[in-house]
Amino acid sequence: xxxxxxxxxxxxxxxxxxSVLIALCSVAATAWLAVTTTTSALExxxxxxxxxxxxxxxxxxxxxxxxxxxxxVGPTVRSLAAKTGRRIALTTADRTLIADSAPHxxxxxxxxxxxxxxxxxxxxxxxGAQLSGIDPRAVGPFRLTAPExxxxxxxxxxxxQCFDRVGVAATVQHTPSGRPQVVLDDARDAPLELKLGCGNxxxxxxxxxxxxxxxxxxxxxxxxxxxxxxxRPCLRARDMDLGGSLSLTYDTTGxxxxxxxxxxxxxxxxxxxxxxxxxxxLSARRTQLxxxxxxxxxxxxxxxxxxxxxxxxxxxxxxxxxxxAGLVLAVTVAVTAVVATRLVRPLRALTxxxxxxxxxxxxxxxRTRDETGLLAEAFNDLTxxxxxxxxxxxxxxxxIAHELRSPLTNIRGWLEVTRDGVVAPDPALLGSLHxxxxxxxxxxxxxxxxxxxxxxxxxxxxxxxxxxxLIDQVAAAHRVAADAGGVVLLTEADGTAWLDADPVxxxxxxxxxxxxxxxxxxxxxxxxxxxxxxxxxxxLTVTDTGPGIAAADLPHVFERFWRAEKSRSRRTGGxxxxxxxxxxxxxxxxxxxxxxxxxxxxxxxxxxxxxxxxPADLS
Numbered sequence: 001x002x003x004x005x006x007x008x009x010x011x012x013x014x015x016x017x018x019s020v021l022i023a024l025c026s027v028a029a030t031a032w033l034a035v036t037t038t039t040s041a042l043e044x045x046x047x048x049x050x051x052x053x054x055x056x057x058x059x060x061x062x063x064x065x066x067x068x069x070x071x072x073v074g075p076t077v078r079s080l081a082a083k084t085g086r087r088i089a090l091t092t093a094d095r096t097l098i099a100d101s102a103p104h105x106x107x108x109x110x111x112x113x114x115x116x117x118x119x120x121x122x123x124x125x126x127x128g129a130q131l132s133g134i135d136p137r138a139v140g141p142f143r144l145t146a147p148e149x150x151x152x153x154x155x156x157x158x159x160x161q162c163f164d165r166v167g168v169a170a171t172v173q174h175t176p177s178g179r180p181q182v183v184l185d186d187a188r189d190a191p192l193e194l195k196l197g198c199g200n201x202x203x204x205x206x207x208x209x210x211x212x213x214x215x216x217x218x219x220x221x222x223x224x225x226x227x228x229x230x231x232r233p234c235l236r237a238r239d240m241d242l243g244g245s246l247s248l249t250y251d252t253t254g255x256x257x258x259x260x261x262x263x264x265x266x267x268x269x270x271x272x273x274x275x276x277x278x279x280x281x282l283s284a285r286r287t288q289l290x291x292x293x294x295x296x297x298x299x300x301x302x303x304x305x306x307x308x309x310x311x312x313x314x315x316x317x318x319x320x321x322x323x324x325a326g327l328v329l330a331v332t333v334a335v336t337a338v339v340a341t342r343l344v345r346p347l348r349a350l351t352x353x354x355x356x357x358x359x360x361x362x363x364x365x366x367r368t369r370d371e372t373g374l375l376a377e378a379f380n381d382l383t384x385x386x387x388x389x390x391x392x393x394x395x396x397x398x399x400i401a402h403e404l405r406s407p408l409t410n411i412r413g414w415l416e417v418t419r420d421g422v423v424a425p426d427p428a429l430l431g432s433l434h435x436x437x438x439x440x441x442x443x444x445x446x447x448x449x450x451x452x453x454x455x456x457x458x459x460x461x462x463x464x465x466x467x468x469x470l471i472d473q474v475a476a477a478h479r480v481a482a483d484a485g486g487v488v489l490l491t492e493a494d495g496t497a498w499l500d501a502d503p504v505x506x507x508x509x510x511x512x513x514x515x516x517x518x519x520x521x522x523x524x525x526x527x528x529x530x531x532x533x534x535x536x537x538x539x540l541t542v543t544d545t546g547p548g549i550a551a552a553d554l555p556h557v558f559e560r561f562w563r564a565e566k567s568r569s570r571r572t573g574g575x576x577x578x579x580x581x582x583x584x585x586x587x588x589x590x591x592x593x594x595x596x597x598x599x600x601x602x603x604x605x606x607x608x609x610x611x612x613x614x615p616a617d618l619s
Contacts, residue, residue: 019336020329027325052084053301057114060090064294065118065138065176073294074099087302090116098297109300117296119286134285139177140292141223148217149178155213156180177220181213227281227288234280350379407436449581460502460588464612467531467538468493470503474510475529478518486523489514493531497538498612501589509585510540512578513605517544520603538611543604549597557595558583582607 063076070090081088081101089108090098100106118135144152156172159182163170169185216224411433417423452458468491475491482489499506510529517527525545532539549557558579579595582605586593591609 015340023332065135089300112298113301137176140289144178230284467497471529513542520546540607545602548599
């Protein structure tokens with residue numbers, strides 16, 4: 001009965017769990033990477049868009065600061081749209097269209113991006129707009145006339161030359177009103193006395209008082225007087241007054257002429273009076289500049305001619321992402337289930353085949369050439385080897401029974417007839433019974449040696465042994481049997497060949513080979529023992545001139561109880577254990593045993609063993 005495997009331990013469940021886990025990690029990693037990449041791209045794109053939007057707003061604010069109305073702004077809007085790739089539309093506060101880079105029937109975006117008002121702005125990059133809220137390009141009545149600009153340019157040029165002569169780098173820059181300014185590249189290079197000296201010298205030469213470039217022109221004086229008149233009502237309403245007219249000064253950039261340097265007479269000292277005076281002057285400036293700038297307008301920005309936002313993480317988009325992730329998981333699970341089923345099916349077949357009774361020798365079907373198919377083939381090979389081993393085991397049991405039955409039957413039979421008085425127990429009978437007992441003892445000893453070899457307990461006691469002496473001893477022990485069979489026994493050995501071997505076990509191995517050779521060699525034949533060097537090995541051979549071994553029988557000569565003559569007659573062979581013992585004894589000496597033969601030309605058995613040149617080398 002097939003044991004039931006818990007669900008959590010089944011291969012299919014484990015594969016599905018692993019695939020789901022891998023899919024979840026993959027989806028999570030992909031989602032994280034997509035979100036991170038998209039966020040970076042969006043941030044970068046938003047930064048680029050913000051820079052482009054600021055550029056658009058700055059240019060349109062500059063246009064409004066330099067024009068009393070929006071007439072003629074259309075070419076500027078279309079040019080900016082072409083450069084930035086954005087849709088640009090200007091409308092009044094009540095959404096009356098002023099200019100649009102898109103066709104007239106294109107609806108406006110849902111909300112304006114900014115308001116274009118040069119008198120109330122904080123988006124322009126220069127400090128003047130950030131401090132006062134007025135675009136520094138809105139100069140209105142402070143714009144110099146052409147003669148005034150020429151006169152001041154000449155003064156600025158001479159001041160620049162003055163600084164150049166003393167080694168101070170300076171450049172001439174112009175404010176939006178047209179007033180030149182001499183700007184030192186590094187103000188630390190020129191001391192204050194030098195700066196005042198260059199300004200005063202060339203101021204006096206042009207008829208201007210003080211620093212020539214800081215003195216207001218006629219146009220600026222009229223504008224400052226008008227600004228003073230506009231600021232007085234606000235100050236008086238707050239119990240404040242100006243001690244004189246407003247003077248000309250500049251913002252922190254040195255480029256924006258503003259009203260400053262005023263003297264406020266306080267009728268009532270209060271905290272924040274200075275800021276109140278500044279607010280009155282700032283309000284007066286807006287009133288003074290209002291006729292010179294375009295009215296406030298609403299700025300709409302879009303993507304080309306479209307009004308849809310670039311990125312919308314709406315519920316529908318979230319549902320798409322969740323659906324895509326679910327689809328990936330479903331496909332992963334389905335593919336894994338198919339693959340796992342195909343993988344588990346042959347494994348189940350192998351399991352069923354392995355659980356069959358041993359006598360059935362079931363085989364697994366091989367359907368593929370992958371690892372599972374190779375496993376099935378290995379299982380089938382194992383089954384075949386088990387079947388062969390089972391056949392050999394049955395044959396060995398039968399052979400053992402046969403080998404033991406014959407001498408036991410002879411001993412029992414002679415003992416019974418002797419007991420019954422049929423045969424007298426003469427010396428010949430006792431000798432025959434003794435010979436049968438020796439046969440039994442020899443078979444039992446061989447079986448014991450084989451059992452020790454199989455168990456790994458076969459012990460050898462190595463010592464220096466000269467190969468020539470070894471084969472001479474074996475030849476002497478079998479000389480009588482050879483002479484009795486009319487077989488010539490020859491030896492041929494290299495006197496320098498030495499072995500590190502157990503002499504008793506090696507005589508047993510060579511004795512088994514010589515005994516077989518004499519038994520199968522007809523009268524007049526020859527059995528030869530040789531010992532020679534072959535590199536670092538010593539090769540021992542036993543060659544006979546008998547009938548040889550058939551090619552089909554040659555691979556089986558070292559199998560237990562195997563005999564070419566199937567009748568197992570004692571006259572034609574021994575028990576079939578001699579050659580297997582030879583193979584085990586040689587293997588215990590780290591050597592190999594081989595057999596060669598050609599029918600009709602005898603057989604050769606070769607033992608190859610590690611050798612040494614002298615006994616001293618073996619110690």
